[in-house]
Amino acid sequence: MGAPLDPRSVPAALRDACDPLAACAEDAGLNATHVSEQALVAGWLVRFANSRAKRARSVNAIGVGTALSFAERLQRVDALYAAAALPTTFRITPFSQPAGLDDMLAEQGFLAFEESRVMTRSLDALPARIDGSAPIHAVDAREFAETAGHLYGDAPARIAVDVARALAFPARGLRLLLGERDAPLAVGCILFDGRMAGVYGLHTRADVRGRGYGARLLLELLHGAANAGAAHACLQVGAANDPARALYRRTGFGDRYAYWYRAREIE
Template structure:
């Protein structure tokens, strides 16, 4: 499902979903310019996994960040075709961290991940949806920014599982470039392990199928083993892995 031809559409859909304040396109790179805490929205990503390391292009990208008072950052797949790019970043003093997996699946498989009632779907997030991001166990500043960014992304749909009038699990599905992508998956700390996230995924996948969209992707930190286990059950397979590159403080 995710050969080289899909890299560009996935990256464009990712930036559309996390809605940076500004996006530039510089010679094969998509450059997210944003002061917030969503790293995908605040880093430059290659649109191909066989991109040469052009120092002049990297200079332009760095300058775009500096001109806006932002710290230059990149997210680069560890595919062999980007080895020269990674070497050039290392030469410039960048270090890499936070291995993250891009995973893809068919929406039909995701919809079958649970046999319980699926999440309610809304056009806009309400206060109860946002409150899950601000609850115990989450960084309230980061949570508030993520709610703001996901809310302004065009075409987003918002899934929620409620129990007794209280919202206990949420997520966002964003539609674009032929994909549905999943973002902002959160479950109330006291309710984890109950299969609620699967109900959110299934509800958003059903929304995708109703729109005739069967290609889905998400991104998950490699260390997040509980989420990865759920995504495996939902049919997700790894497309590639990337790291964030930045200069140490």
């Protein structure tokens, strides 16, 4: 079981960062995790796919909603998650509606956990690409999702969900595999949402970490996005993932806002 989180420990500036660039990054992240298993309940986007990404199996409270009371909405949400055999989980962001939702959920016994940071950077003045002997291949959505799932160690059923999700994503993007295709070292993708480019699924095989593969792949993705006309990049990373956050800071990313999850039991 994960550790509980006190949201008051999150810097105030990252809990209230509702600037336009943060809003673009939030939209890009929600669009990139589009799933067919979803419903809109009085302003709450309820997603209940058995995906690795919690954004695809949690409530994103994007609208105030006046048709139902808080209790009625929660009852509807609980029924959807029960039918999907998933725990009722909320993703809490600076954009969550109504105001005070986090406190309302706490009063209902929902525990906070897993703080994440959304980081952004301009795509101007990118660091130079990193040379290396391992080849980099552009791959399609299916190969990317399957390879990423295997590197993460996901179960076949979850990989199948994420393959379907990747195939259904309508926007342009760049998906890269570093290493031989039958023995990948790292994978990552960047998806375009207007002039915002979101980095997702950047993952290095556990036994070859610390060799610069992630940095090399990240810079390839950023240069590809800049060449395609994107102006900014964003990514989402666990607040406690110090190695990844150090890489992103070295590559010019900075924290834009934070989010966390609430559920009756911590994953």
